[in-house]
Amino acid sequence: MPELPEVETVRRSLERLIIGQTIAAVEVREPRLRRPLAPDFATVLAGRAIRQVGRRGKYLHFCLDDGRVWLVHLGMTGQLVVSDPGEAPRLHDHVLITLSNGRCLRYNDTRRFGLMAVGQADEIAALTGLGVEPLSPAFSPRYLWTKTRTTRRTVKDLLMDQRVVAGIGNIYASELLFRAGVRPARVASTLSWQATERVVKATKAVLREAIRHRGSSISDYLDGEGKPGNFQEWFRVYGREGEPCQGCAAPIQRETRGGRSAFFCPTCQR
DNA sequence: CGCACCCCCTGCCGGC
DNA sequence: TGCCGGCAGGGGGTGC
Secondary structure (H helix, E strand, C coil): CCCHHHHHHHHHHHHHHHCCCEEEEEEECCCECCCECCCCHHHHHCCCEEEEEEEECCEEEEEECCCEEEEEECCCCEEEEEECCCCCCCCCEEEEEEECCCCEEEEEECCCCCEEEEEEHHHHHHHHCCCECCCCCCCCHHHHHHHHCCCCCEHHHHHCCCCCECCCCHHHHHHHHHHHCCCCCCEHHHCCHHHHHHHHHHHHHHHHHHHHCCCCCCCCCCCCCCCCCCHHHHCCCCCCCCCECCCCCCECEEEEECCEEEEECCCCCC
């Protein structure tokens, strides 16, 4: 579910709701996430104040007043939503965090592909091993050019490799490649300098636009206030197999690689 | 190193 | 109506 625009939207919404709050109580109702929650997870968080909410790629970083970082990855179906006092837990609410203002930060994750950990900032950074931020100047045509020269991987696989660039998932890979006019199955090393520039430009434009629309809600995604995003209404290719391309009217095609679908226009993308 | 597969888990949808 | 396969935004592991 959540790729960079969704995680960034969650970050911004939570920032307004929980900065300065102290964690009054932690209830772990289901520790079996992608990796089991550490036995001391609840006691390590309890009593800490939340100073900052950051993001790296698809990870959220909650900076605590003891210098440690609470790391959260939402997997496919994870939600972090602040609810009012007294609301009953819902199905798949795995962690409930009571804040000093009485409200409750609920972690809900149907498929339990999410991840949580608490550690020192350097441990957390080492844990994730992420590449550059796509919206930072570090993600430049020059950077992508060096990453594409000596590989036989497809451009979509490369862009979704979190060690290369952090935050692009299956939806935005298809969307940005459409806007760049490059086929998902294109071997990355065959990109011209001009095409590389277009890919970088399209990446930044699509991610920024998606953040403006508060992310994409297909089935599960909600922000920190429990509100869905709107960017799914602006998809040009994702989930549109057989529909006419908005540029040339050719039917959008779907192609599967490694069990994941890529969507593209066979005439607008080369 | 890359890749084709498998796994993790739950829910939904379409076909029979 | 029920069952079954396929598919879904995530990542990680294996063996070739």
